[in-house]
Structures are given as structure tokens and as C-alpha cells.
Amino acid sequence: MVIKPAEFPTIDRIDLPLSREVNPAGVAEQPGFDELLGRALEKLDGTLKAGDAAAAGFLQGKVDIQQMALALEKADISLRFMMHVRNRVVEAYKEISRMNI
Amino acid sequence: MADIFTALSIASSGMQAQRIRVNTVASNLANASTTRTEEGGPYRRLDPVFRAVPVEESFEATLEGMIDEQSNKVEVVEVSRDPAPPRKVYDPQHPDADAEGYVLLPNINVPEEMVNMITASRSYAACANVFETIKQMARGAVDLLK
Numbered sequence: 235m236v237i238k239p240a241e242f243p244t245i246d247r248i249d250l251p252l253s254r255e256v257n258p259a260g261v262a263e264q265p266g267f268d269e270l271l272g273r274a275l276e277k278l279d280g281t282l283k284a285g286d287a288a289a290a291g292f293l294q295g296k297v298d299i300q301q302m303a304l305a306l307e308k309a310d311i312s313l314r315f316m317m318h319v320r321n322r323v324v325e326a327y328k329e330i331s332r333m334n335i
Numbered sequence: 336m337a338d339i340f341t342a343l344s345i346a347s348s349g350m351q352a353q354r355i356r357v358n359t360v361a362s363n364l365a366n367a368s369t370t371r372t373e374e375g376g377p378y379r380r381l382d383p384v385f386r387a388v389p390v391e392e393s394f395e396a397t398l399e400g401m402i403d404e405q406s407n408k409v410e411v412v413e414v415s416r417d418p419a420p421p422r423k424v425y426d427p428q429h430p431d432a433d434a435e436g437y438v439l440l441p442n443i444n445v446p447e448e449m450v451n452m453i454t455a456s457r458s459y460a461a462c463a464n465v466f467e468t469i470k471q472m473a474r475g476a477v478d479l480l481k
Contacts, residue, residue, distance in 0.1 A: 319480070
């Protein structure tokens with residue numbers, strides 16, 4: 235009696251989603267997270283500098299008090315927001331670094 | 336795009352406009368009996384003219400037609416001179432009296448100016464309150480991320 239060996243389908247290549255081409259032709263390039271964060275930080279820096287300039291201008295009598303209040307408030311809210319974003323990022327990083335592999 | 340800063344800048348423009356109005360009231364009250372001016376003749380009442388202007392935050396927003404048409408800033412376009420004729424008061428001792436003894440005094444009604452001052456001050460306070468409220472709203476939203 236002859237026993238036939240079992241036949242398995244052969245797998246050439248495992249096609250995991252991660253190994254696929256990230257940017258196939260025709261899809262617009264999405265900015266990465268670091269780029270987005272960098273842009274946001276640049277914008278925040280601009281807002282903070284505008285707040286500084288408004289405060290200095292007010293002391294020199296060049297800027298109205300309500301314009302200064304507006305610039306400082308923008309800077310304050312933006313900075314608070316960015317602080318929260320930073321906290322979130324750091325938290326996420328810590329979470330990943332604590333992960334057991 | 337109309338973000339939370341749009342409301343802040345609208346409130347700020349309101350405060351600025353009311354501050355200019357208080358300035359004109361102060362000028363009118365201080366000159367309530369001024370008979371000589373650079374243009375000649377008695378002082379004439381100042382009156383600020385307000386205009387609503389659409390909020391334009393950035394060029395991109397304008398380009399994309401994303402201006403919030405529902406909200407307008409306020410702007411003082413000009414400070415006009417009240418065309419009402421000056422008051423004529425009989426006071427022959429006054430150095431600016433004419434041949435008949437009449438002096439031309441500014442067309443300013445002091446109680447009316449006081450009312451304008453209170454209106455401007457209250458409007459300023461209202462705008463400041465709006466500013467404060469928006470500030471609290473924005474902080475509330477940001478604190479949700481905690």
C-alpha cells in the first residue's frame with residue numbers, strides 16, 4: 235500500500251498589510267505625524283512671538299490694550315493646547331515603551 | 336475658517352470701537368465751551384461712525400470662501416463733525432463776542448454726552464464680558480484633553 239504524501243498549497247509570499255506599498259501611485263502624500271507636530275509647533279511659536287510683540291508694543295504705546303489682550307489670550311490658549319498635546323504624546327510614548335514584547 | 340479666535344477678535348474690535356467712542360465723548364465734554372479752534376469758529380461735536388466688516392482671519396480662508404458671513408467685526412470708519420449749528424449766547428464781555436454781543440458756543444449738550452459716555456462704557460464692558468466668556472469656553476475645551 236502506497237501512502238500518498240499530503241499536498242499543501244505552497245505559499246510564495248506572505249502579504250501582510252504592513253508590507254504593502256505605503257504610497258501607491260495616484261494617492262497624495264499624507265504628512266507624517268512629526269511633520270504635523272512640527273508645523274503646529276512653528277505656528278505656536280509664531281503666536282507666542284506675536285503675544286510678546288504685542289506686550290512690548292503696548293508698553294511702548296504702539297498697541298491698544300485690547301489688541302494686546304487678544305494676542306496674549308491667543309498665545310495662552312495655544313500654549314495650553316500644545317501642552318496637552320505634548321502630554322498626550324509623552325504618555326503614548328511611555329505606554330509603548332512599557333509594552334511587554 | 337471661523338475658529339474660537341474669531342469670536343475673540345470680534346470682541347476685541349468691539350472694545351476698540353467703544354474706546355474710540357469714549358475718546359470722542361471725552362473730547363466733546365472737555366471742549367463743551369471752547370470758542371476757538373484751528374479751523375476757526377467754535378468747537379464742533381465729534382461723532383464716531385461705526386461700520387460692520389466681515390471677519391477675515393487668513394488668506395486661505397478667504398480663498399476657500401470660508402468666511403463666516405454671520406459674524407462681523409466693528410470698525411470706526413471716521414469721526415465726523417456734527418453739522419448742527421452752534422449755540423448763540425448773549426455774552427458781550429466774552430472776547431469772542433460779535434458786534435451784537437453774541438458768542439457762538441459749541442453744539443454740545445452735556446447730559447447727552449454723559450449718556451453717550453455711559454452707553455460706550457457699558458458696551459465696552461459687554462465686549463469685555465464676551466471676551467472673558469469666550470476665553471473660559473476655550474479653556475474648557477482645552478481642559479477636556481486633561
